[in-house]
Amino acid sequence: MSHGLFYHYFKSKEELFTTLVQDVMKVSYSTIDSLYHAPGSPKDKIRLLTEAIMLTVYCLYLKRDSKKEKL
Structure with missing residues (x-):
């Protein structure tokens, strides 16, 4: 740019x-709010939030870095 x-x-x-x-x-905030209102125990909601965070990190950083290494 x-x-x-x-x-x-x-x-x-x-x-x-x-x-x-x-x-x-x-x-x-949107992710946290949707998990707050989702069915399940607090433990289930924390697990889902952790999975969402890890998926975001993977998609934004790790997946991009692995593509660079292949070039």
Whole structure:
């Protein structure tokens, strides 16, 4: 992405960072809220939350890194 295009969408790097954090928090709150209202014991809900977090980490970081290693 060029500098010009970046600054077309964001006023600064800080604005980009703030936007990213806000988006991640919205998804996190949504996931937690859906698990809170889901059936099951608290232990089941914690397990599901842990699985969701691990899947996110895998998809965002580990899976991407494993593709780089194959290149």
